[in-house]
Amino acid sequence: MKKLLTVSILGVAIAAGTAQARDYDHVRIGVDVPYEPMEYRTADGELTGFDIDLGNALCAEIGVTCEWVEQEWDGIIPGLLARNYDAIMSSMSINDERRQTVLFSDSYITIPGAWFAPEGSELSEVNEETLAGKSIGVQRGTTYDNYATDNYGRIATVNRYSTADDMVLDLQAQRLDIVFLEFVVGQATLLDSEDGDYQVVGGMVSEPAEYFGDGFGIAFRQRDEALAERFNEALATLKEDGTYDEIFERYFGEE
Amino acid sequence: MPDITLWFQDLLAGNVIFTPQTLGYYWDGLVTTTQLVFLSLVIGLVLAVPLAIGRSSERRWISLPIYLYTYVFRGTPLLIQLYIIYYGVVFFDGIQETFLWPMLREAFYPALIAFTLNTAAYTTEIFRGAIKATGRGEIEAARAYGMSDALMMRRIILPSAFRRALPAYGNEVIFMLHASAIASVVTLMDLTGAARFVYARFYAPFEAFLFVAAIYLCLTFAILYFFRWLEKRLLAHLRPQS
Numbered sequence: 001m002k003k004l005l006t007v008s009i010l011g012v013a014i015a016a017g018t019a020q021a022r023d024y025d026h027v028r029i030g031v032d033v034p035y036e037p038m039e040y041r042t043a044d045g046e047l048t049g050f051d052i053d054l055g056n057a058l059c060a061e062i063g064v065t066c067e068w069v070e071q072e073w074d075g076i077i078p079g080l081l082a083r084n085y086d087a088i089m090s091s092m093s094i095n096d097e098r099r100q101t102v103l104f105s106d107s108y109i110t111i112p113g114a115w116f117a118p119e120g121s122e123l124s125e126v127n128e129e130t131l132a133g134k135s136i137g138v139q140r141g142t143t144y145d146n147y148a149t150d151n152y153g154r155i156a157t158v159n160r161y162s163t164a165d166d167m168v169l170d171l172q173a174q175r176l177d178i179v180f181l182e183f184v185v186g187q188a189t190l191l192d193s194e195d196g197d198y199q200v201v202g203g204m205v206s207e208p209a210e211y212f213g214d215g216f217g218i219a220f221r222q223r224d225e226a227l228a229e230r231f232n233e234a235l236a237t238l239k240e241d242g243t244y245d246e247i248f249e250r251y252f253g254e255e
Numbered sequence: 256m257p258d259i260t261l262w263f264q265d266l267l268a269g270n271v272i273f274t275p276q277t278l279g280y281y282w283d284g285l286v287t288t289t290q291l292v293f294l295s296l297v298i299g300l301v302l303a304v305p306l307a308i309g310r311s312s313e314r315r316w317i318s319l320p321i322y323l324y325t326y327v328f329r330g331t332p333l334l335i336q337l338y339i340i341y342y343g344v345v346f347f348d349g350i351q352e353t354f355l356w357p358m359l360r361e362a363f364y365p366a367l368i369a370f371t372l373n374t375a376a377y378t379t380e381i382f383r384g385a386i387k388a389t390g391r392g393e394i395e396a397a398r399a400y401g402m403s404d405a406l407m408m409r410r411i412i413l414p415s416a417f418r419r420a421l422p423a424y425g426n427e428v429i430f431m432l433h434a435s436a437i438a439s440v441v442t443l444m445d446l447t448g449a450a451r452f453v454y455a456r457f458y459a460p461f462e463a464f465l466f467v468a469a470i471y472l473c474l475t476f477a478i479l480y481f482f483r484w485l486e487k488r489l490l491a492h493l494r495p496q497s
Contacts, residue, residue: 074455081458101458141455159362159442160452166342170442173345175360 024227026065028085029055029218032073035164036188037251038091050251054108055089055218057243061234072162074141077101080221087227088219091182093143095213103222105231107215109248112204113144114183116190118171119197123178126202131156137167137179144180147211164189172196180205184252272457273466277449284449285470291363291445292435295370296428302375307382308408321379328376334437336373341365341441362443370438374431381427385420386412418489425482429475436471446470 031051034040039049047068059066069085080088080102091111094104117123123130132155138145140160148158159176161167168189170176179186183204190198206212220228238244267273310321328336344350344359358364389412397407439448450467454460 074451075460077458078454078460140451146456160444160448161442162440169342169345173342174351175345 024064024086026067027059027087027227028067028069030069030071030076030079030085030088031090032076032163033070035091035182035185037184038182040188050109050247051089051091053247053250054238054244057238057247058231058234061237061243062230073139074162076141077219080219083221086220086224087231091185091216092219093211093213094215094217095143095209095211097146098213098219101222102219103224103228104217104219105228106235107217108235110206110215112183112206113180113212114186114204115178115180115201116171116186116198117178117201118174119199121177121199121201123201126178128152128155131178134177135159135175137161137171137176139164139167139181142181143211143213144182148180168193171198272453272459272462277453280444280449280452281446281467281470284444284446284467287363287443287448288432288435288438288445289474291366291370291438291443292432295367295374296431298367298371299374299378302371303378303382304413306375306379307386310379310383311386325376325379328373329380333369333373333434334440337366337369337437337441340369362438362441366438366441366443370431370435373434374427377427377430378424381420381423382416384423385416388419389415421482421486421489425478425486428478428482432474432478433471 031039031047033047035049037049039047039051042048052068055068056066067085069079071079071084073090076088076090076092077098079085088102092098094107098104115123115126123134128151131152135157136148136152137159138148138161140162145158145160148156152158159167159170161170164181164185167176167179167181171179171190172195178201179190183200186198186200191200218228218231220231235244263275267275267278306321306324309317310325312318341362344365350356350359393411393415394407397411402410435445436447438445439451442448444452446467450463454463457463
């Protein structure tokens with residue numbers, strides 16, 4: 001009798017375990033804040049941004065509750081693998097290097113990168129000649145870090161920051177000659193800011209795909225294929241019924 | 256030489272994380288860490304000797320300011336001191352136009368300043384303790400010989416105080432090496448900075464950090480044995496005679 005009880009408890013435990021792994025009713029999403037306008041906090045401390053609104057809408061569509069977990073960028077993929085959260089929705093570019101480690105949803109937005117320098121800077125274009133001896137700011141572990149390191153790491157100094165805020169601070173302090181980050185983030189934190197004047201150097205950067213990939217995706221652990229599928233379906237629905245456009249308008253409406 | 260290159264290529268064959276490029280980052284990191292820690296310790300030591308003498312002075316207008324300095328720098332985290340010196344200085348308007356800027360612009364010098372001031376504060380207190388512990392008999396003997404205060408300090412108190420301070424100072428050196436790991440938060444590519452780079456690029460926390468931990472261990476061993484050797488030589492007179 002006792003043995004039977006143990007076995008059945010074990011059975012229930014295993015069943016519960018697999019059930020939890022298969023369908024989530026509570027999804028924790030890792031996000032690196034601040035990265036305005038993709039994810040940031042309002043003056044009264046509320047988490048907001050394009051990723052946050054779209055993520056919440058996706059969760060509502062799927063019928064799960066979502067919890068946002070803040071994590072600095074350089075540890076965001078290890079944090080997913082360590083089960084600190086179940087997904088990453090934090091302006092993450094889909095590329096082959098990351099595909100080896102995580103499973104991506106369909107791309108939900110494509111945003112190019114751009115180089116920003118103080119207005120009146122002698123830098124008018126970005127290449128090996130103009131950047132020689134300059135200091136370049138990037139956020140550690142981003143596609144921009146990888147691109148800048150591989151292409152200009154030999155001729156220029158690449159300074160790596162944990163957060164986009166620290167980087168912007170050092171650009172304002174004139175420690176950096178130029179920074180490389182997502183265009184919309186640079187627009188929100190540099191072009192629209194009141195501290196100093198900045199300009200985009202060169203055009204938008206979305207090539208080569210080896211680095212910048214195929215737009216932003218939500219990252220999952222490799223085995224959570226079912227969860228990724230549910231998010232993909234929900235994304236398709238939101239795009240059809242207009243919710244996606246509404247959120248898009250909210251953040252990128254003026255252009 | 257070609258043999259070594261071949262052997263090295265063989266060793267790294269099929270290894271994604273530890274390529275010649277990332278090992279280069281670790282090497283540069285080792286150089287930066289060594290420079291930073293060595294320079295801050297040397298400058299800190301030079302500052303600490305007069306400060307410790309002042310701190311042991313009976314004149315309060317000398318000892319009190321030094322006490323305040325050591326109290327502040329020992330009473331606040333090194334990370335905060337680094338933040339204040341690195342990010343704080345830029346809030347002085349026009350700092351970019353002064354002669355200091357070429358130095359403060361780099362991450363290296365703010366880190367060096369923070370580390371130097373920090374280790375100088377600790378070393379001052381270590382030396383002060385050693386100076387205070389000088390035997391009364393030695394001082395009385397020096398007085399009986401008619402030595403002036405300065406001569407007594409130079410010939411009697413400091414030599415024996417340095418010897419007494421040696422074990423505690425050895426610890427301070429090791430602490431400083433380990434504390435230098437925070438330099439990477441202000442973009443300095445020290446050993447920890449290199450490890451964080453490899454970690455972020457390859458999502459490999461274990462490989463990146465275990466490797467760097469092993470390097471720190473080796474450095475610590477070198478420091479440990481250097482101080483053991485020094486103690487053996489300088490404290491020979493205190494060893495039990497057989």
